Every structure is written in C-alpha cells, then in structure tokens.
Amino acid sequence: MSSTEAIAPLDADVYGLDRVSKRRWLLGGLNDLTQHHRENCTEYGRMVDSLWPASITAPDLESVPWLPVRLFKMLDLKSVPHHEVSRTLVSSGTTGAAVSRIFLDADTARSQTRALTRIFAEFAGNKRMPMLVVDDDSFLRDRSRFNARAAGILGFANFGRDHKYLLDEQLRPDWDALEAWLERHSDQPVFLFGFTYIVWQSLVMAARHDGRRFRLPPGSLLVHGGGWKKMEEAKVDNAAFKAALHDVLGLERVHNYYGMVEQVGSVFFECEHGHLHSPAYADVIVRSTDDLTPVPHGTPGVIQVLSLLPRSYPGHSLLTEDLGVIHGEDDCPCGRNGKHFGVLGRLKNVEIRGCSDTRTVPTP
Amino acid sequence: MTTFLFSSSGDSDLGAQLKRLRALGTLQPFSPAVTEFVGDFSRRVLKLPQLRAHPELATLAHWFRSAGVAHLERRASAVEGNRILARGLVFHLAPANVDVLFAYAWLMSVLSGNTNVARLSQKPSAQRDALIGILGAMRAEGLHAQVLERTILLTYPHDNAITAKISSYCHARIVWGGDATVRTIRAIPLPPLAVELAFPDRFGVAAISARALDAVGDGDLPSLARRFANDVLWFGQQACSSPRCLYWIGDHETIARGKARLWRAVSEDASRFEDETAALMSRVTDAHLLAALGHASTIDGGFSSLPIRLQAGSSDGEVRELQSGNGLVVEVELASLDEVGAQLDDRDQTLVQFGFEPVEIDALLAQLRGRAIDRVVPFGRALDFHHVWDGTDLFSVLRRQVTLASV
Numbered sequence: 001m002s003s004t005e006a007i008a009p010l011d012a013d014v015y016g017l018d019r020v021s022k023r024r025w026l027l028g029g030l031n032d033l034t035q036h037h038r039e040n041c042t043e044y045g046r047m048v049d050s051l052w053p054a055s056i057t058a059p060d061l062e063s064v065p066w067l068p069v070r071l072f073k074m075l076d077l078k079s080v081p082h083h084e085v086s087r088t089l090v091s092s093g094t095t096g097a098a099v100s101r102i103f104l105d106a107d108t109a110r111s112q113t114r115a116l117t118r119i120f121a122e123f124a125g126n127k128r129m130p131m132l133v134v135d136d137d138s139f140l141r142d143r144s145r146f147n148a149r150a151a152g153i154l155g156f157a158n159f160g161r162d163h164k165y166l167l168d169e170q171l172r173p174d175w176d177a178l179e180a181w182l183e184r185h186s187d188q189p190v191f192l193f194g195f196t197y198i199v200w201q202s203l204v205m206a207a208r209h210d211g212r213r214f215r216l217p218p219g220s221l222l223v224h225g226g227g228w229k230k231m232e233e234a235k236v237d238n239a240a241f242k243a244a245l246h247d248v249l250g251l252e253r254v255h256n257y258y259g260m261v262e263q264v265g266s267v268f269f270e271c272e273h274g275h276l277h278s279p280a281y282a283d284v285i286v287r288s289t290d291d292l293t294p295v296p297h298g299t300p301g302v303i304q305v306l307s308l309l310p311r312s313y314p315g316h317s318l319l320t321e322d323l324g325v326i327h328g329e330d331d332c333p334c335g336r337n338g339k340h341f342g343v344l345g346r347l348k349n350v351e352i353r354g355c356s357d358t359r360t361v362p363t364p
Numbered sequence: 365m366t367t368f369l370f371s372s373s374g375d376s377d378l379g380a381q382l383k384r385l386r387a388l389g390t391l392q393p394f395s396p397a398v399t400e401f402v403g404d405f406s407r408r409v410l411k412l413p414q415l416r417a418h419p420e421l422a423t424l425a426h427w428f429r430s431a432g433v434a435h436l437e438r439r440a441s442a443v444e445g446n447r448i449l450a451r452g453l454v455f456h457l458a459p460a461n462v463d464v465l466f467a468y469a470w471l472m473s474v475l476s477g478n479t480n481v482a483r484l485s486q487k488p489s490a491q492r493d494a495l496i497g498i499l500g501a502m503r504a505e506g507l508h509a510q511v512l513e514r515t516i517l518l519t520y521p522h523d524n525a526i527t528a529k530i531s532s533y534c535h536a537r538i539v540w541g542g543d544a545t546v547r548t549i550r551a552i553p554l555p556p557l558a559v560e561l562a563f564p565d566r567f568g569v570a571a572i573s574a575r576a577l578d579a580v581g582d583g584d585l586p587s588l589a590r591r592f593a594n595d596v597l598w599f600g601q602q603a604c605s606s607p608r609c610l611y612w613i614g615d616h617e618t619i620a621r622g623k624a625r626l627w628r629a630v631s632e633d634a635s636r637f638e639d640e641t642a643a644l645m646s647r648v649t650d651a652h653l654l655a656a657l658g659h660a661s662t663i664d665g666g667f668s669s670l671p672i673r674l675q676a677g678s679s680d681g682e683v684r685e686l687q688s689g690n691g692l693v694v695e696v697e698l699a700s701l702d703e704v705g706a707q708l709d710d711r712d713q714t715l716v717q718f719g720f721e722p723v724e725i726d727a728l729l730a731q732l733r734g735r736a737i738d739r740v741v742p743f744g745r746a747l748d749f750h751h752v753w754d755g756t757d758l759f760s761v762l763r764r765q766v767t768l769a770s771v
Contacts, residue, residue, distance in 0.1 A: 043656035050655045050674075051663050068649040075656055289641040291668035292648070302641065321645055349642035 010114050012280040014122050015336035019329050022338065023061055026283055029308040030064045030316055031057050037314035040079035044314040062285060062294045066304050066317040072100035072262050080105045080312045091261045092148040092226075099147075100262050105312040112264040113158070115309060119267050119279050120159050122336075123255055124221060130185040131160020132178070134194025134203050136167045148261040149195070156193045156223060171202045175212050182214065189219030195226035196256070200236060200244075207248045214249050221253035223269075229346055238274060258343050263318050265309030268341075273333050275340035281308040284339055286326050287319070289347070297326045300344055321350040366526055369484060369492075370499045370517040372509070378526070381516060382453075382481070382533045388514055390450035391477040393763055394437045398475050401502075401511040402428050405471065408498045414490045420464045420599075420747075421494065427749060428471055436475065436751060440759040447766040450477030451559075452535030454762065457527075457549060459540040459563075460485045465603075466540050467495065468749045469758060473538075476762040479514035481530055486519055528552050536761050539563065561761050563604075563754055566713030566738075567684040568746055570595065570607035571704055574614030574622040576719025588718065589629030591744025595716050596671055597637045598747055601689035605714035605739065605746045608687045609679045609694045611704045613720075619697050627665065627673065634670045639691070646690040647672050659683045660694065681711040700724075705731030713754060714739045716746045 017025065034056060038045045044067075048056055052065035071077070078085065084105045091100035104112070139150040157163060164181045166173050182190075194203070199222070207213065222245060231241065238256065245251040256270040268276040268284070278284055285294055286301040295301045303324040310316045323344040332340040366378050375381055391397055409415070409425035426432065440448075454473045458466035466482070473480050484492055496517060502508050520526050531537055531554050539549050539562040546564040554560060570592070580588055596607055612619040651672050654660045660674035671691040676683075679694040687694075698704060701724045704715075715737050717725065725740055738755040741748065751758050 046658055047652050047655045050660050051651060053662075068645060068652055070645070070649045071652050071656070074649075074653055077656075289644075290639075292644070293668065302645075319645075319648070321642075347641050347645065349640060350645060 010111060010118060010281065014118050014279045015277060015338055017280045018337055022280060022283070026281075026306065026308065027058065027061055027064070029281075030061070030306060033308065033311065033314075033316040034058070034065060036311065037079045037316070041077055041314050043075055043077055044079070061283065061306065064306065064317045066319045067314065069100070069260065069262050069318045069320050072102060072315070073098040076101055076103070077315075078103040078313045085312070089151050089261045090147045102261055102264070102315065103313045104264065108264060108310060108312040111309045111311075113155070115265040115279070115281065116155050116267055117158070119269055120156075120223075123269055123271075124159065124191065124223075128159060128161045129189055129191040129220075130162045130181075131157065131164070131191045131193065132181070133157070133163060133165045134167065134192060134199045135165060136169050136171060137165035138169050151261060152195070152225070153193065160191050160193075167198075167202050171198060173202055173206050175207075175210065178214070182216070186217060189217050189221065192216075192220065192222040192251070194222070194224050196224045196228060196241070197226070197230040197234075199224050200231060200234070200241065204241075204244045204248050213247075216249050216251055219253070220249075220251060221255065222251055223255050223257060225257040225259065227346075228343070232345060258322075260305070260318075260320065263305050263307050263310060263315050265307040266305045271332060271334040271336060271340070274342075275327055275332050275334070276342060277332065277334075277336050277340050278338040280338065282306060284324065284326065284341055286324055286341070289323070292319070297328055300325045302347065303341075303343070321347050323347060366518055366520045368516065368518050369496050370515065372503060372513040372515070378518075378529060382530065385453055385479045385481065385514060385516065386533055388479060390452060390479060391510060391514070393440075393448050393450055393477045394433075394475060395477065397508070397510045398477055399430075399433055401508040402433055402471055402475055403430050404502070404508065405498060408501070409494070412494050412498075414494055418464075418490055421491065423747075424464055424467055424471075427468065433475065436472070439751060440476075440763070443765060443767075445768055445770075447768055448763050449766060451762055451764055452478060453533055454478045454480050455530050455534035455537045456480060456482040457537070457539045457541065457545075458482060458484045460487070460542075464491050465749070467491070469538055469540075469753075469762075472751060472758055473762045474511060474515075476759065478536075478762060481516045481518070481534070483527070483530070484517055484519050486521060522548075524548070524552055531555075531558075534558055536561070538761070559761055561756060561758070565711070566604040566754065567681065567711050568595075568603070568605040568607040568714040568716060569609045569611065569684075569704075569708065569712055570716040570718075570743075570746075571611040571613060571701060571720070572622070572626070572717070572743075573701075573719030574612055574618040577622040577626060578618055585625060585629045586633065588743060589626060590633050591742075592626070592716075592718075593630050593633050593637070594744060595746035596693060597634065597691060600643055601671070601691055603747055605716075606689060607693070607714075607716050607746060608684045608689070609696060609707075611701075611707075612695060612697045613699070613701050613704075614697075615699070616697060623664070623695070627669075630671075631665075631669060637670070639670060643690040646688050647692040650687055650690070650692050653686060654683065654694070657686070659686070664695070678707055680707045681709040684711065702727045702731050704728060705733075705736075708732060708736040710735040712736045714741065714746055716741055716743055718743045 038048050048065050055063045055065045058064040085103045086106045087104045087109055089102040242254050258268040258276050259266050266282040270276050283306040285304040288295050288301050303320045303322045306317050324341050326339055326341045329339045330337045406425040406428040409421050415421055456470055503512050535558050537560045539546050543564045546562045648667050660676050662675045664673045671693045674694045676694050679696050705728055
C-alpha cells in the first residue's frame with residue numbers, strides 16, 4: 001500500500017457517515033490493518049495467530065482482535081523497520097511507573113496531524129486563533145522529553161497563533177502577562193488548551209484564590225483532556241467545571257476530549273451536548289466488565305477503541321482500562337453522526353495514567 | 365519514622381525498647397506461657413468479625429489450635445539427648461501482602477520461646493489490624509504478660525538505618541518479600557553469630573496424570589476440581605505456591621478427555637471466587653504478552669474463562685516470571701512425569717500433583733537440578749503451611765540445640 005492510500009481514510013466526512021456505511025468501511029480497513037501488522041510485526045503475528053485465529057478476517061467490528069493497552073508498556077511493537085521510525089511517543093504515567101512507547105513513521109505521524117486538524121475544524125473552524133496554553137513551556141527547550149503531554153500541546157498548538165504559555169515551571173500563573181496578552185487580542189475569540197486538572201488548579205482555583213476574574217472575548221473556547229481522576233477526587237464534575245470557567249473567564253465554549261497516545265487518530269471530542277463523538281475513521285465498543293463481550297448501548301463497560309490510522313505500529317484496535325457508556329449512534333441532538341458516548345473513569349485498581357492525572361499540581 | 369503498632373512499653377525510643385527486650389531474655393520452648401498465648405490467640409482469631417472475608421485467618425487459627433501445637437512440639441523434638449533452647453531475639457520482616465504467611469513464622473517463633481520484633485507493611489490490612497487488635501485486647505485484659513512484653517510490632521518506611529539498628533540486636537532475621545527486597549535487606553549487616561532465613565519470590569506448578577483422572581468417577585470429580593481451583597485461584601494466584609503451569613501427563617487422547625472434564629468441573633465451581641475487572645485485564649494482558657513472546661501456541665476457552673488457559677509445548681521459570689497470576693494457567697502435555705524436570709528451575713517451589721505413584725515422584729525428584737521444588741503436595745494443599753518451608757525447617761532457625769555429652 002502506498003503512502004497516499006495510507007491516509008485515504010481521512011477523506012471521509014468526519015461526522016457524516018451513517019452506521020451501515022461506516023461499519024462496512026471500517027471493517028474492511030481494520031481487517032486490512034490486522035493483516036498488514038500480522039505480516040510486519042512478529043509479536044503481533046504471534047498474538048493473532050495463537051489467540052485470535054478466527055478473527056484475522058473478522059466478520060464484524062466486534063470481532064476484530066484487540067490488544068490490551070498495557071501491552072505497549074511491556075513490548076516495543078512496530079510494523080516498520082527501525083530506521084523508518086520518525087518519532088517515538090511516550091505515555092504519561094506517575095513517576096516510576098512504566099510508560100508506553102509508540103513508534104510513528106512519517107506517514108502515520110502525518111495522518112495523525114491531519115486527523116486532528118479535521119476534527120478540530122469541525123468544532124472551531126479553520127481560522128487560527130490567538131492561543132493560550134494553560135501549562136508551562138519548559139518541554140519546548142528539552143525535546144528529549146517528547147511525552148504524551150508535549151505531543152498533546154504541540155498537536156493543538158498547530159491550530160493557534162501568538163501562543164502564550166500561562167504557567168511557570170511550578171505551574172503558577174502569571175496574571176499580569178495574561179492581562180497584557182488579552183489586551184492585544186481583545187477583539188477576537190481566543191483558543192485555550194490545557195489538561196483538565198491543571199486548568200482547574202492552576203487557572204480556575206488560582207484565579208479564585210488571587211481574587212482575579214477575566215472576560216475573554218466572545219466566542220473564545222477551551223479544549224481540555226487528559227483524565228478526570230483527580231477531578232473526581234476533588235469532587236468536581238463536568239457541569240461544575242464548566243460553570244466555574246464561565247464564572248472566572250466568561251467562557252461559553254468548553255470541549256473535553258478523550259484519547260490516548262497509544263492510538264493515534266482516536267480523538268473523541270465533546271459536543272455541545274456533553275457527548276464524546278467518534279470521527280469517521282475511529283470507533284468505540286463498550287465491553288462487559290465480567291467477560292469482555294460487547295454490551296448494549298446504555299450499559300457501562302470497558303472501552304475498546306478502533307482507528308484506521310495506526311499503520312506503523314499495531315494499535316488499530318485497543319482494549320483500554322477506562323470505563324464508559326455509549327449513549328447512541330447517529331442520534332446525538334448535536335446532529336453529528338457516529339457513536340456518541342461518555343467516559344466514566346478508570347477501572348478500579350488499575351494504574352493511574354493521563355496527562356491530567358499524573359502530574360503534581362500545587363494547590364494555590 | 366518508626367511507628368510502634370504494638371509494644372507493652374510506652375517508650376518511643378527504639379534503642380531503649382531493643383535493650384529492654386534483650387535484657388528480658390527468652391522463654392522455654394513450648395512452655396505453658398507460650399502455648400497458652402498461642403492457644404488463646406488462635407481462639408480469638410476464630411472470633412474475628414473479619415473471618416468470613418478472610419478464610420486464610422481461619423486456616424491460621426486451625427493450624428495453631430492445641431492439637432496442632434502438640435503436633436508441632438512432637439515434630440520439633442531434638443536429637444536424642446540434646447536440650448532445646450530458644451534462639452534469642454528474632455527480627456521478622458513481613459511481606460507487603462499476604463501478611464498471614466508471616467504470622468505462621470511469628471507464632472512458631474513465639475512457641476519456640478523467642479523475643480520477637482516484627483516489621484509489618486506500611487499499608488493497613490484486615491490481617492494486620494486483626495493481629496494488632498488481638499494483642500491490644502490481651503494486654504488490656506492483663507493476660508500473657510510474659511509473651512507480650514517480649515513482642516514488638518512496628519512499621520517504618522523503607523529505611524536501611526532502622527533495619528540495621530534492629531538487625532544489630534537480633535540472633536535471627538527472617539525476611540519475606542520480593543527478590544529486590546530480599547537483596548536489599550541481605551546487604552544490611554547482621555551480628556556475626558546471627559543467622560538469616562529469606563523467603564524470596566517462588567512459583568508453583570501442577571502436574572496431573574490423565575490416566576488417573578480418567579479413573580475418577582463423575583461423582584468424585586467436583587471435589588477434585590474444587591481442590592484444584594482453590595490451589596490456583598485463592599489469593600488471586602499470587603501466592604508463591606499458587607500453580608501457574610499445569611503439566612498434563614499421558615497420551616494426547618486421554619489428556620484431551622481429561623482437560624474437557626476437569627475444566628468443565630472447575631468452571632462450574634469458579635463463580636465462588638471474587639474476580640475484579642482489574643484481574644481480568646491483567647490476565648488478558650499476560651495472555652497477549654506470552655503469545656507475543658512465543659510462549660503460547662493456542663488458547664482454550666477464550667478470554668472469558670477463569671482461569672484463562674494457554675496451551676504451550678513447554679513452559680519454564682522464565683514464563684512463570686512473566687505471569688502476574690490473576691487467573692491464568694499455561695498447559696503443557698508430556699508423556700511422563702520425569703520429563704517435567706527439564707522445565708523446572710530454582711524459582712519453582714511447589715509441585716501440586718494428582719494421580720502419581722511415589723516411585724514416579726521419586727523419578728522426577730532425581731531429575732531436578734539446583735533448588736527446584738521444595739514441596740510436593742496433593743491437589744488442594746498448595747497453600748498449606750508447613751514448618752519445613754522452602755526446604756528449611758523453621759524450628760532449626762527459631763531454636764538451638766545444646767549438645768549434652770555425658771562422658
């Protein structure tokens with residue numbers, strides 16, 4: 001398969017395919033990927049041949065072989081020769097914990113960037129906005145630490161201009177610098193990006209602590225992700241989070257996203273109705289916490305993610321350690337097609353991960 | 365920072381406590397003071413409200429009931445004519461989990477008349493709290509003063525200086541823990557005369573004679589399956605002696621029939637084991653890891669069966685090292701039991717077996733290299749404790765013999 005065919009999945013309408021055409025199209029592509037990885041990754045070949053012999057050509061999406069996501073911490077899995085690896089992504093984890101290593105070649109890295117661009121445009125349009133990053137910029141000076149956090153920030157940084165990093169290395173905000181920056185961009189919407197818990201502690205709580213309030217220009221939006229575990233511990237749910245952002249910054253548009261470094265392209269954005277959406281080239285299946293068989297919509301279970309983009313490593317079908325629930329398919333009130341779902345947190349007694357949950361954030 | 369979980373003295377200074385213990389000296393092994401304490405202790409364990417949720421506590425109490433203690437005393441008799449004394453001050457380092465295993469060694473040390481200092485894990489657990497609670501109640505009731513004043517339970521974050529200080533007072537050190545813990549503590553000096561016993565990570569394996577299973581009627585099969593399920597699935601398959609591999613011995617056809625019967629019976633029984641989704645995710649991950657590295661050729665029963673059963677041509681300590689427990693068994697078919705020997709190494713502690721003649725087991729033992737296999741037990745006994753553990757009689761460390769020559 002040539003490199004142009006490799007990114008062909010991105011030509012589909014991001015939220016336009018209906019259930020029947022999406023399932024047919026995804027299944028063909030995923031079966032091709034299973035075959036491709038089976039032929040090009042020795043370890044993957046052994047896994048499907050011994051554990052998934054009946055699913056090498058899967059009859060339906062639910063039968064496509066999946067890999068447990070923790071496996072990427074134990075094995076270096078790649079389907080390209082080492083010299084073709086252009087970038088190695090490393091997952092976030094608490095200090096001392098093992099990390100995933102994900103190997104991208106130029107094609108897969110490019111399709112990842114294009115996928116994110118198309119999804120982002122569906123929510124924020126194509127125009128680059130002034131961008132405020134609710135994080136510190138130390139990672140920019142040290143490219144050896146190209147972890148999930150850096151990948152997340154840099155991935156979204158493409159959609160902004162005149163970037164301002166709000167926090168210092170201790171994750172403390174510089175309010176005066178923020179005011180000066182906002183003054184320069186008072187006449188147009190701005191784009192904020194950050195990891196959920198850092199936005200909460202170092203922006204919302206810090207502003208309240210310091211008695212600061214800001215009015216962002218109308219139409220400004222925040223995109224945030226990286227896990228809710230610390231937010232749950234702080235007893236802050238999505239509604240309270242949004243209300244606080246509105247109060248402190250006057251923000252109206254807040255979009256959470258769900259995704260993981262182990263599966264490029266699977267970025268699930270939260271719509272105006274609070275539901276996460278599968279783009280055309282990715283999907284979610286929710287499985288029983290007892291025996292991993294698929295459960296009906298509305299029943300909570302373990303989230304499996306599917307994506308047509310991972311070609312340089314066998315990550316096209318992964319079983320996560322997150323709990324979720326599918327709300328429906330092709331019937332979200334926002335009008336976007338595809339499955340829409342919610343994430344209910346991590347399974348009990350599994351490792352903590354995610355950019356929002358693995359960093360030490362000072363209390364203001 | 366040292367936290368005293370139990371001590372009969374309120375002194376917060378560790379050095380002063382250790383000096384006090386040393387000055388007290390030991391008691392006579394199996395003297396009324398120690399056997400009464402152990403008898404009362406096991407009676408109180410049986411009354412614990414946590415007992416239902418922790419069957420291993422009941423097993424502990426049963427093991428140390430009066431008849432059990434009397435049995436131990438007979439087993440622990442000396443070489444003819446020698447006199448037996450306590451070893452002295454024994455320093456126990458309990459494992460991070462399965463606290464109850466340490467309790468066996470600690471109670472045996474009490475029976476041997478020793479003074480005991482035990483470092484328990486930092487994490488509170490039902491077993492830990494039960495243990496401390498019982499000792500506190502005894503002290504409040506004014507009972508067993510001689511044993512209680514010779515007992516210190518404490519905890520501290522990993523700190524070599526504290527371990528070194530306690531070690532400098534001890535006559536024996538008993539270490540339970542992972543290989544890394546054992547290695548760290550081994551490096552901390554002991555007094556020249558002190559002895560050390562370490563219980564690092566070990567593994568269990570099982571072997572079954574397909575022909576013998578064929579002879580088991582359908583009426584007896586459920587109880588055999590139940591014993592085997594206990595061996596494999598209790599403690600989340602995390603105990604040293606929990607079997608991780610099952611060697612089937614016989615011809616392929618008889619084995620196939622045996623597998624179908626045994627696993628059907630196990631699956632009808634497995635629902636009584638608590639199974640968390642986190643354990644399911646772990647064994648599913650392990651199944652993929654083993655397959656990726658070429659240690660599994662097929663899977664029987666799929667991912668939803670408990671345990672997950674991988675089929676392989678061979679399986680050794682390297683594979684068991686990769687397995688995290690949580691309900692995954694590797695099955696290997698062999699023609700005769702002595703062929704298992706080539707797949708065992710120092711890390712393999714317990715062989716759980718069904719259906720073999722003593723002569724077959726002897727033939728296997730004669731094949732063994734190094735330290736492979738310290739116990740051979742029938743199905744259902746994998747997790748039993750024995751005063752000979754990891755090949756050493758604990759009493760030989762917990763007590764000493766005074767040779768008494770008359771001429």
